[in-house]
């Protein structure tokens with residue numbers, strides 16, 4: 077089953093909804109993140125620890141992203157709901173092994189690696205096929221390569237591999253054997269999303285998480301949740317998460 081995190085689903089938080097209507101999205105985002113953490117992590121979700129993580133997000137307590145003057149980078153940074161969720165869930169689930177597809181400039185990798193840095197544990201394996209996106213997500217448009225924006229201090233926890241996920245993901249999964257969290261953000265076609273979810277599913281630990289951006293684009297994520305009889309949620313902005 078997929079629980080929809082629409083704004084109307086939070087009517088029991090009138091203050092958060094009022095703030096949202098007044099243009100302050102962060103209170104409602106925090107309420108959503110706390111509910112998502114509880115759904116995905118169950119009894120291991122620690123509310124007071126999670127509140128401290130929310131404070132890191134609101135304080136912007138991160139190692140700064142590499143930036144070029146005058147270039148604004150697209151990606152899942154913790155100023156947007158799904159970027160906040162990525163940071164929050166990695167801080168709360170504390171994965172040892174996480175796999176990501178779709179890197180572009182490295183904004184989501186940076187978000188995840190910041191959380192692992194704070195956790196003091198974890199390794200992120202990322203796969204990207206450079207030059208696939210024609211516009212803002214293509215780093216070569218600003219004469220850079222995949223993941224260029226990730227600062228050096230965070231790279232010792234990172235293994236970045238370049239090539240199509242159709243080839244590299246099965247190889248990587250064979251190497252790793254078990255993973256804690258998978259995050260899809262590469263080619264959002266139904267075929268590729270389904271391929272990636274199936275490629276990782278058997279190696280995902282029980283209680284492990286499948287995260288995906290842009291689940292609204294097709295039925296791949298909802299078909300996965302239905303086929304595997306697992307629980308999931310979808311944020312109103314577009315991303316989703318499910319627990320094995």
Ligand SMILES: C[S@@+](CC[C@H](N)C(=O)[O-])C[C@H]1O[C@@H](n2cnc3c(N)ncnc32)[C@H](O)[C@@H]1O
Nearest residue numbers: 151152178180183184205208240241261262263
């Ligand atoms: C939306 S961007 C990723 C954004 C990134 N996750 C973030 O939030 O900062 C999608 C990336 O997936 C890559 N990509 C597209 N098809 C791919 C494939 N078949 N295998 C691996 N990467 C792919 C693109 O080149 C692009 O860099």
